[in-house]
Amino acid sequence: MQLPWKRISIVLASAWAATLLFGLMMSLPRAANSEAHADQQIRDRTSAESLNTAQDISSAFRSVSEVMRPSVVSISTQTDLNARVRQLPPNLRQQLPRGFEQYFGNGNRRGGAEPQPQQQGQGSGVIVRQDGYILTNNHVVAGADIVTVELNSGTKLEAEVVGTDPETDLAVLKIDRTDLQPVPFGDSEAIGVGDWVLAIGSPFGLDQTVTAGIISGKNRVQGIVDGGQGFEDFLQTDAAINPGNSGGPLVNLHGELVGINTAILSRSGTSAGIGFAIPVALARPVLDSIIENGEVRRGFLGAQVADVTPEVVTEFGLKVNKGALIRGVLEGQPAANADLQPGDVVLETDGRPVTTSARLVNYIASRSPGESVQMKINRHGQEMEVTVNLQLRTDKAMAMFNMGSPWGAELEPVTPDSARQYGYSDLESGLIVTSVSDQGIAAQAGLQAGDVIETAGGRPVKSVQQLTKALATAKQQEVPLQVVVRRGNTKMLLVIR
CATH class of the missing domain: 2.40.10.120 (Thrombin, subunit H)
Known part of the structure; x- marks a missing residue:
């Protein structure tokens, strides 16, 4: 009499298991759908946040x-x-190409409008x-x-x-x-x-x-x-x-x-x-x-500076690998007066990091003459603070860097005062030769005190740096540098080798 109950129990148990399995199978899609729905909500929220941004x-x-x-x-x-053509000196206007004045006008027409x-x-x-x-x-x-x-x-x-x-x-x-x-x-x-x-x-x-x-x-x-x-x-x-x-x-x-x-x-x-x-x-x-x-009006430091590169660090035995190296100072000028010395490395100016020589030059040039600049420097591995009182940056001040250069001459950018001093009334740019030593590139080229270098390599020059760069380019091309020089009322072509 017990066997039927056993069968019934087995049948009920089997039915219960089947029901449970069916329930689990039915719940799986719902769970998957819930997870997908949650993922979609996250995507929507992220998309909305991105859109808001x-x-x-x-x-x-x-x-x-x-x-x-x-x-x-x-x-x-x-x-x-x-008007620009009319301002040219008569001797230069005569050198204009044929028909040029007919287009620009010769300034002597009577009646009728001249082309402008x-x-x-x-x-x-x-x-x-x-x-x-x-x-x-x-x-x-x-x-x-x-x-x-x-x-x-x-x-x-x-x-x-x-x-x-x-x-x-x-x-x-x-x-x-x-x-x-x-x-x-x-x-x-x-x-x-x-x-x-x-x-x-x-x-x-x-x-x-x-x-x-x-x-x-x-x-x-x-x-x-x-x-x-x-x-x-x-x-x-x-x-x-x-x-x-x-x-x-x-x-x-x-x-x-x-x-x-x-x-x-x-x-x-x-x-x-x-x-x-x-x-x-x-x-x-x-x-x-x-x-x-x-x-x-710019500040003037009176120092020659260079980038701190790995080669410079090795060459000068520097204890730092960044900053602006002081390579030279002019006597009696702000850097020397502040006891800056060749070999010093400027690390900061007024609390601002100095990473290159250009950063130092730009900062000094942005300050006004008479201002004081606080510098942090490294000297032989020791950090120091110095105060530099800047002076006015002028062409004459910048020309001091040219003394003793390979040119063997003192060269100054043209100014109204220097032009009048050497008897020129119509100079606007160029380099005036104020003195020439017995030895050097200038003497070899035949330059004399009072000469004005107007162009080098066919381009106008306004600074010694431009002239030096033109000479370097000519040497690289293995050709002599041609310069147009004005001496009194005469213009001449000289060659610098």
């Missing part, structure tokens, strides 16, 4: 673009070539003061007879060129308005690689164009300003910069000016993703000095 960046771009528009201007220039050829240029600028001061590039306005500024409102005004600085490629303009919206200044030292920036200007004449990118590099020295002899510490950006952007602002996402767009690195002449801007840390002292003094 993108919208936040987009809103920042839009806000900065809107707030910057009143501060950005378009600049157009005109150069009267006819114009050379036009285009660039950008940024308003930096409410009373009409505008910052732009020197190469935008260089040589222009008429400079016109167009405001965001469409109003066009003729601008005065208050001052220019070819050594930084900056210029300051002034328009007759007092209700302008200036841009606030940012900190180009604090901005870092990877930070978002906007470039604003008039590329190809398209007013108020905004491009976005990041800071892709800092402290770039390209050798492109003032014939390679200028002050450079470029911010590099991939924000598109094209012809016409020059002089326009590079701003951060706070709408603050961090740089002045200046140049591009490109084989085609248009944006290739590498643009350069002058940082405001370099531009602002130039701006302030031009507004205050009508010219740039």
Whole structure:
């Protein structure tokens, strides 16, 4: 009688197991669906967060673009070539190609209008003061007879060129308005690689164009300003910069000016993703000095400096591997007065790290004469603090570096005073030979005191560095260097070997 109960128990147990198995099988899709649903929720939340971030960046771009528009201007220039030809001395005008004066005019026509050829240029600028001061590039306005500024409102005004600085490629303009919206200044030292920036200007004449990118590099020295002899510490950006952007602002996402767009690195002449801007840390002292003094007044250290490279570390037995090496000091000048010595390595200036000689040179040049600079230096492995009282950087001061050079001559850039001293009334550039020793390159070439070196290798020269670079290029090409020299009223061609 027990067997049926056993069968029933077995059957019930089997049924219960089947039911449990069926329940488990039915629950598996629900679990999988729950997990998939959870994954989808995470994806949706992540997508929403990403979208919000993108919208936040987009809103920042839009806000900065809107707030910057009143501060950005378009600049157009005109150069009267006819007037320039008339300014040439008669003997040079006679050497113009046949038919040239018929096109440009000889200034003696009677009746009828004379053709007025114009050379036009285009660039950008940024308003930096409410009373009409505008910052732009020197190469935008260089040589222009008429400079016109167009405001965001469409109003066009003729601008005065208050001052220019070819050594930084900056210029300051002034328009007759007092209700302008200036841009606030940012900190180009604090901005870092990877930070978002906007470039604003008039590329190809398209007013108020905004491009976005990041800071892709800092402290770039390209050798492109003032014939390679200028002050450079470029911010590099991939924000598109094209012809016409020059002089326009590079701003951060706070709408603050961090740089002045200046140049591009490109084989085609248009944006290739590498643009350069002058940082405001370099531009602002130039701006302030031009507004205050009508010219740039720079600090002078009176020392020759060089980069600290592995080769230099080995050669001089330095105890540090970065900074700016003091290679020489001029007696009686600020560096010597502060007891800086050859072999010292400058590590900091006023608390700012010095990583290259260019950083030191730029910082000293950005300070005003009479200012004191606190320097941290390394001397034979020991760190020291020195205070340097800067003097005024002048052509005469810079010429002191040329004494005892391989040229065997003292060479000074032409100034109005030096030109008058040597009897020249119409000199604008060149190098005046103030003395020649018995030995050296100058004596071998036949140079004499009072000569003016105007060109070297077919290019105008304004500094000893340019002349030395031209000679180095000629030696590399294994050809003599041809220089055009003015001696009194005579121009002659000399050869330097």
